[in-house]
Amino acid sequence: MATVAGVAVEDGHWIGGERIASAETFEDLSPIDEQVIAHIARGGAEEVDAAVRAARAAFPAWAATDRQERARLLHAIADGVEKRMEQLAIVETTDNGALLRSHLRGVMPRVAHNFRFFADWLLGLGRDDFETRGHRNHVSWDPAGVCALITPWNAPLMLATWKIAPALAAGNTVVLKPAEWSPLTASLLADITVEAGLPDGVFNVVQGYGEEAGAALVAHPDVRRISFTGSVPTARRIAAAAAAHLVPLSLELGGKSPLLVFADADLDLAVNLAVEQYDNAGQVCLAGTRLLVEESIAEEFTERFLARARALRQGDPREMGTDIGPQIHRDHLARIDGFVRRALDGGATALLGGGPNTDLGGLYYRPTLITGAAPGSEILREEVFGPVLTLQTFRTEEQAVEMANSTDYGLAATIATGSPERAERVSARLVAGTVWVNCFFVRDLRAPFGGARQSGIGREGGDWSFDFYCDVKNTVTAP
Numbered sequence: 197m198a199t200v201a202g203v204a205v206e207d208g209h210w211i212g213g214e215r216i217a218s219a220e221t222f223e224d225l226s227p228i229d230e231q232v233i234a235h236i237a238r239g240g241a242e243e244v245d246a247a248v249r250a251a252r253a254a255f256p257a258w259a260a261t262d263r264q265e266r267a268r269l270l271h272a273i274a275d276g277v278e279k280r281m282e283q284l285a286i287v288e289t290t291d292n293g294a295l296l297r298s299h300l301r302g303v304m305p306r307v308a309h310n311f312r313f314f315a316d317w318l319l320g321l322g323r324d325d326f327e328t329r330g331h332r333n334h335v336s337w338d339p340a341g342v343c344a345l346i347t348p349w350n351a352p353l354m355l356a357t358w359k360i361a362p363a364l365a366a367g368n369t370v371v372l373k374p375a376e377w378s379p380l381t382a383s384l385l386a387d388i389t390v391e392a393g394l395p396d397g398v399f400n401v402v403q404g405y406g407e408e409a410g411a412a413l414v415a416h417p418d419v420r421r422i423s424f425t426g427s428v429p430t431a432r433r434i435a436a437a438a439a440a441h442l443v444p445l446s447l448e449l450g451g452k453s454p455l456l457v458f459a460d461a462d463l464d465l466a467v468n469l470a471v472e473q474y475d476n477a478g479q480v481c482l483a484g485t486r487l488l489v490e491e492s493i494a495e496e497f498t499e500r501f502l503a504r505a506r507a508l509r510q511g512d513p514r515e516m517g518t519d520i521g522p523q524i525h526r527d528h529l530a531r532i533d534g535f536v537r538r539a540l541d542g543g544a545t546a547l548l549g550g551g552p553n554t555d556l557g558g559l560y561y562r563p564t565l566i567t568g569a570a571p572g573s574e575i576l577r578e579e580v581f582g583p584v585l586t587l588q589t590f591r592t593e594e595q596a597v598e599m600a601n602s603t604d605y606g607l608a609a610t611i612a613t614g615s616p617e618r619a620e621r622v623s624a625r626l627v628a629g630t631v632w633v634n635c636f637f638v639r640d641l642r643a644p645f646g647g648a649r650q651s652g653i654g655r656e657g658g659d660w661s662f663d664f665y666c667d668v669k670n671t672v673t674a675p
């Protein structure tokens with residue numbers, strides 16, 4: 197048991213309704229000061245096998261539990277999240293360095309909402325029956341079995357519950373492998389599921405490294421679905437493992453999203469949208485990190501943007517006035533800095549930032565704006581996953597679309613324009629799972645969410661989630 201920010205957090209796995217230790221542990225560091233905050237059980241093939249067996253044993257009874265009861269239990273979990281909102285928020289902030297303000301006001305309420313939404317959606321699930329020459333077609337959603345869920349560190353509980361809630365609602369049992377850089381809130385969620393009365397073995401957590409626990413989980417022959425959020429290189433390994441047993445998989449991956457600012461845009465709004473891309477210290481898959489600005493307004497846009505960005509307060513994420521906290525880990529900070537150094541060495545200029553914030557020490561990286569990067573260069577193609585934006589200009593709508601679509605990613609895009617016709621025209625031509633027009637990060641769980649190209653495979657949200665987590669069946673009955 198660890199005590200993190202005054203909150204007791206179990207450091208073992210959660211398997212079949214029991215806390216299980218491993219022979220070895222790994223250190224969990226806080227990005228705020230790089231101090232060790234917990235020693236977490238380091239799972240491998242053995243713990244994964246125990247968790248999958250527990251989930252498999254719990255599956256028939258859970259799958260047979262009627263929808264009303266499953267929905268009631270998911271609402272009880274949401275109640276537990278709400279009751280422990282402050283604890284979850286401070287533990288998550290201490291563990292991954294994201295702003296306490298965001299966790300309290302936005303993220304944790306949405307964690308509770310994830311459970312409520314999918315509980316309610318389950319009760320409404322079902323498409324109208326239809327007839328074929330007098331025969332009745334009836335579509336049903338049968339739970340698939342044990343679902344392996346693998347999640348990243350940038351929004352740990354939020355992203356895990358996007359998967360856990362629909363998987364459980366559909367009648368599946370779950371084994372979650374959280375990211376090793378942010379393992380704590382998954383452990384608190386296990387406590388909450390107990391308080392809610394979820395039967396043992398329905399929800400399981402195996403802690404550990406990706407190459408050990410993660411790899412063992414996705415290779416397990418009794419797993420019926422794999423849902424992964426993370427990076428493209430890991431997705432390739434997971435897809436190869438899934439191919440061995442032909443397990444359906446959902447991949448929510450990285451992005452290099454554009455934010456297009458047309459000359460007819462409300463400039464204040466466009467500047468606000470651009471500054472918002474530094475949220476979570478830039479560690480947001482959806483971030484519109486490529487600012488594409490119409491040449492005629494580029495100078496004014498840049499001036500206003502720099503004034504706003506310079507006013508951002510960087511510091512301790514537990515302070516309510518902080519806008520930008522630390523990066524997750526020393527290795528990640530070095531990776532971000534590597535991208536920036538190579539861009540600058542290649543002739544680009546940093547109009548803002550361009551390196552770590554040495555005044556704060558530790559893992560703080562200055563909000564950075566890069567201009568003059570060579571077309572096609574790494575900084576314009578690769579996901580940096582830090583507070584690093586690039587600025588490019590365009591002259592025509594045609595050129596803007598071409599630049600927007602010029603990466604291997606296709607997760608999201610944002611358009612700032614005063615013309616609804618232009619918004620419609622441009623949106624239709626963008627390769628992206630989500631397009632925001634004059635807004636950013638508005639996310640409704642009824643809507644499909646996912647990426648095109650290397651940003652992923654599949655969609656989450658509403659029916660799309662249930663389609664993935666179920667074996668959808670059509671029963672045809674003669675008249």
Ligand code: NAD
Nearest residue numbers: 347348349374375406407410411426427430448449450481
């Ligand atoms: P990552 O791929 O390094 O790790 C993600 C998870 O995969 C971790 O739990 C890790 O332990 C596990 N893992 C690593 N190797 C594994 C293996 N061989 N087998 C099974 N599991 C393995 O990603 P990250 O650095 O934690 O997260 C950042 C990435 O996630 C970025 O690319 C970001 O864009 C992406 N992301 C995407 C979305 C989305 O919804 N599209 C949301 C958030 C983050």
